[in-house]
Amino acid sequence: MMRIEIQLDCNFNKTPPACVFSSKQNRKELTLEKRNALVLDFNLNVKDFLSIDFINKDDNDDNVVIIKKIIMDDIDLQHFIYHGSFTPRYNPEWFEKQDPKPPTSYSPCTELRHSGVWKMDIHTPIWEMLMKEWLNDKR
Amino acid sequence: MTKDNIPKLLKDAMSQNSYDIDVITKYLKIPWLKLDITFDTPSNDDIKETLSETDWRGKWQFPDDGKMSYQVKGWNGNIFFGPTDFKKFLDMSSAGDNQHVYDEDNKCRKFRKILNYDWCVDDNCYIKKQVKKILPNDEDINLVNSYSLPPGGYVFPHRDYAIDNMGLAKIYVALKWSKDNIFGMYGCGNIPINEGDVFLLNNYTLPHWVYNGSNEDRVVIDISANLHSPMIKQKIIDAFKKSML
Numbered sequence: 001m002m003r004i005e006i007q008l009d010c011n012f013n014k015t016p017p018a019c020v021f022s023s024k025q026n027r028k029e030l031t032l033e034k035r036n037a038l039v040l041d042f043n044l045n046v047k048d049f050l051s052i053d054f055i056n057k058d059d060n061d062d063n064v065v066i067i068k069k070i071i072m073d074d075i076d077l078q079h080f081i082y083h084g085s086f087t088p089r090y091n092p093e094w095f096e097k098q099d100p101k102p103p104t105s106y107s108p109c110t111e112l113r114h115s116g117v118w119k120m121d122i123h124t125p126i127w128e129m130l131m132k133e134w135l136n137d138k139r
Numbered sequence: 140m141t142k143d144n145i146p147k148l149l150k151d152a153m154s155q156n157s158y159d160i161d162v163i164t165k166y167l168k169i170p171w172l173k174l175d176i177t178f179d180t181p182s183n184d185d186i187k188e189t190l191s192e193t194d195w196r197g198k199w200q201f202p203d204d205g206k207m208s209y210q211v212k213g214w215n216g217n218i219f220f221g222p223t224d225f226k227k228f229l230d231m232s233s234a235g236d237n238q239h240v241y242d243e244d245n246k247c248r249k250f251r252k253i254l255n256y257d258w259c260v261d262d263n264c265y266i267k268k269q270v271k272k273i274l275p276n277d278e279d280i281n282l283v284n285s286y287s288l289p290p291g292g293y294v295f296p297h298r299d300y301a302i303d304n305m306g307l308a309k310i311y312v313a314l315k316w317s318k319d320n321i322f323g324m325y326g327c328g329n330i331p332i333n334e335g336d337v338f339l340l341n342n343y344t345l346p347h348w349v350y351n352g353s354n355e356d357r358v359v360i361d362i363s364a365n366l367h368s369p370m371i372k373q374k375i376i377d378a379f380k381k382s383m384l
Contacts, residue, residue, distance in 0.1 A: 134298040
């Protein structure tokens with residue numbers, strides 16, 4: 001079991017965002033507040049993922065979910081959260097009006113402004129995942 | 140066996156192949172080499188001279204200063220040789236995108252031919268005297284500074300990024316290094332550093348970290364230099380040959 005801490009900020013007036021947090025073996029749905037410090041205990045495989053599915057976008061309220069920080073196994077993932085990718089489920093009416101059409105997915109992306117799934121691949125142990133991210137960083 | 144029928148390319152390669160300092164330091168990505176260099180044992184006053192009250196990260200305008208960053212604890216430094224107009228240097232080195240990912244050595248290398256560099260200590264300074272023994276020509280020096288770490292101090296795992304494919308670049312003198320100090324290099328274990336050792340380090344290829352688990356300050360001298368300078372070049376070649384045995 002791994003402890004996952006997720007700090008999220010949300011913008012909304014009437015519709016608090018609801019999100020489903022998942023990994024290969026786990027799933028948890030939560031309704032969020034304006035400031036959130038969530039703690040999830042997930043079983044993670046050696047190759048796994050963490051996803052956040054924003055399921056109740058309200059275009060009238062323009063609610064938004066902002067990922068501020070993710071701490072896994074007591075290790076801050078730092079800027080590596082920018083390796084996550086967001087795949088929106090665009091409102092069909094809104095999408096139809098767009099020209100040019102918006103992209104299928106965004107990365108880096110930590111602000112979820114549409115319904116859709118933010119997903120980041122995870123490898124355990126976490127410390128080694130971070131080392132390999134640095135190792136393969138081509139900057 | 141006659142060499143008469145050997146193609147010219149092979150013949151030249153066999154007869155002229157030697158040691159290329161750029162191949163050794165840039166292309167091979169060796170994590171470290173121990174150099175056969177010795178600094179005189181410093182006195183307590185010499186050690187005091189290496190320490191500074193000024194926050195190093197603040198001086199270099201890193202994105203978050205030492206008090207704010209959770210990624211360093213107690214890490215500090217002092218400069219002995221570098222750009223004389225430090226404000227102008229900082230202005231120039233911080234211009235452009237992603238400049239914060241480059242370390243102090245890189246920044247100083249980048250502007251070495253453009254700005255004026257000099258010692259900021261007098262001739263009797265221990266560090267200056269020791270560095271002069273291995274690098275007599277100031278033109279060959281980009282930066283000389285100390286890094287100090289108190290008991291319990293650390294620098295988080297991180298990787299530095301180089302502007303020109305650098306690998307082995309940093310001359311690292313373990314001036315005060317008690318047992319239980321760690322310099323970890325990912326995938327290579329800990330660098331086998333003992334007090335007084337002089338290493339050439341590659342901090343641009345692998346994530347690395349430091350921790351002082353001893354009861355004393357840890358002090359190192361960091362020298363960014365022209366590795367083609369005669370004495371240093373020979374020391375690197377000798378160390379490489381020795382390490383390949």
